[in-house]
Amino acid sequence: MEAGVACKLNYPTWIDSERFGRKSTGSLPFGRILKQDQKVRVVVSAHFPVKTSSNRHRSVSSEVSCSSYKNFSASTLETGSVQVPYDETLMLKNKSQEIEPYLNGYSIYLVGLMGSGKTTVGKILSYILNYSFYDSDALIEQEENGMSVAEIFKLHGESFFRKKETEILQRLSSKKQLVVSTGGGAVVQDENWDYMQKKGISVWLDVPLEALAHRIAAVGTHSRPLLHYESGDPYTKALKRLSYLLEQRGKNYAKANARVSLEEIAGKLGYRDVSNLTPTEIAIEALEQIEGYLKKVA
Numbered sequence: 001m002e003a004g005v006a007c008k009l010n011y012p013t014w015i016d017s018e019r020f021g022r023k024s025t026g027s028l029p030f031g032r033i034l035k036q037d038q039k040v041r042v043v044v045s046a047h048f049p050v051k052t053s054s055n056r057h058r059s060v061s062s063e064v065s066c067s068s069y070k071n072f073s074a075s076t077l078e079t080g081s082v083q084v085p086y087d088e089t090l091m092l093k094n095k096s097q098e099i100e101p102y103l104n105g106y107s108i109y110l111v112g113l114m115g116s117g118k119t120t121v122g123k124i125l126s127y128i129l130n131y132s133f134y135d136s137d138a139l140i141e142q143e144e145n146g147m148s149v150a151e152i153f154k155l156h157g158e159s160f161f162r163k164k165e166t167e168i169l170q171r172l173s174s175k176k177q178l179v180v181s182t183g184g185g186a187v188v189q190d191e192n193w194d195y196m197q198k199k200g201i202s203v204w205l206d207v208p209l210e211a212l213a214h215r216i217a218a219v220g221t222h223s224r225p226l227l228h229y230e231s232g233d234p235y236t237k238a239l240k241r242l243s244y245l246l247e248q249r250g251k252n253y254a255k256a257n258a259r260v261s262l263e264e265i266a267g268k269l270g271y272r273d274v275s276n277l278t279p280t281e282i283a284i285e286a287l288e289q290i291e292g293y294l295k296k297v298a
Contacts, residue, residue, distance in 0.1 A: 088280040092128045095287040102294035103129070107178040109196040110286075111187050111256055112205035113242055113249075115216045117279060118181040121205065124283040126179040134172060135181045140164045149183075162189065169195040184245070187252035197257075201293065203286055204256035208263060209246060211274050213239035258289035 108125060110118040119135050126133035137149050140161065144152055152161050165183055172180055173195035180200075186192050196202050217234035246253075262274040265285045271277060 088278065088284070091284050092124070092280060092287070095284055095291070096128045099287055099291045099294070100129075102291060102298060105176040105199075107131075107172070107176055107180060107200035108290065109180045109182055109200045109202045110205060111182050111196075111202055111253055112184065112207065113209075113212055113245060113253075114184040115212045115238075116184075116205040116207045117282065118205055120279045121283050121286060122179045122181040124279055125286060128283070128287075129177075129179070131177045131179045132175075133179050133181075136165055136168050136172075136186065137181075137183050139168050143168075158185075165189075166191055166195075173198040173200065175199070185249070187249055187255070193255060201258065201290055202256040203258045203260060203290060204253045205282070205286075206253070206259055206261045206263075208274060209239060209242045211262070212242050214275070216242075258286070258293045260286045260289055 108122075108129075108131070110122050112118055122135070123133050125131065140152065141148060143164065147155070149161070152164075162185065165186055166189055169180075169182070169186065169192050172178060176199055178200075180196075182192075182196070186196075193202075213235050216238040260282060262277060262282065265277055265281060266272070266274045269277070269281065
């Protein structure tokens with residue numbers, strides 16, 4: 001059974017939308033995978049108006065097919081849209097073509113603290129690489145009949161959640177050509193690393209704690225169960241807990257095959273603040289770091 005369903009990528013509130021208005025842009029609609037245990041055709045189109053010397057416009061479009069896997073389907077993509085700079089999209093495409101001979105179908109596992117943008121960047125990477133995208137937290141919620149992560153923590157406890165997380169990664173590890181957004185705590189289990197590195201490349205999205213705290217405070221802390229242990233205003237709660245988690249997990253994140261430092265990207269591009277970075281700029285750096293790793297081990 002095949003189905004094409006339109007859906008658009010939704011970026012979180014930390015993106016500075018005004019920056020997109022200064023360049024030729026286009027929206028990236030994504031497809032939604034609806035059912036389990038069925039092959040699904042997902043149409044991913046990109047339409048970019050581009051001025052030419054004759055003052056006419058040309059458009060660029062593409063599509064990608066994905067398949068759902070037994071026991072769970074690709075994570076539902078959020079609704080909404082964002083205008084993506086045309087030149088950044090071209091850079092992504094060029095970089096994906098450069099990395100393809102080295103990637104050899106290996107999956108990509110994104111790791112990092114909560115709020116680091118793993119899902120947003122992961123969707124961009126899956127689009128440009130023609131990979132399937134999965135969010136491990138969303139898959140756990142799906143298996144628990146739509147119960148949120150916060151509800152799972154409250155009802156069953158963190159140990160139950162971590163066990164489900166490992167089960168999900170085990171199943172994903174048998175597949176290739178995936179981009180997987182992992183939970184922030186997935187790195188603490190050695191077994192999870194075995195699964196992620198079986199047929200995959202791990203990438204750490206390293207974001208300054210202050211920037212993470214601002215992002216999380218802006219969207220609210222109610223969906224972050226590990227923040228419930230702290231007191232104070234949303235920013236203070238987030239910063240305290242993130243500092244503790246990084247202290248506990250920092251060495252684990254450093255095990256990743258590639259590291260994407262937002263501070264380093266901002267420095268290279270001349271930005272004073274990492275909040276000025278677009279998700280596509282982060283995704284481009286992720287591809288560059290993955291390429292560097294693959295060339296070293298080739």
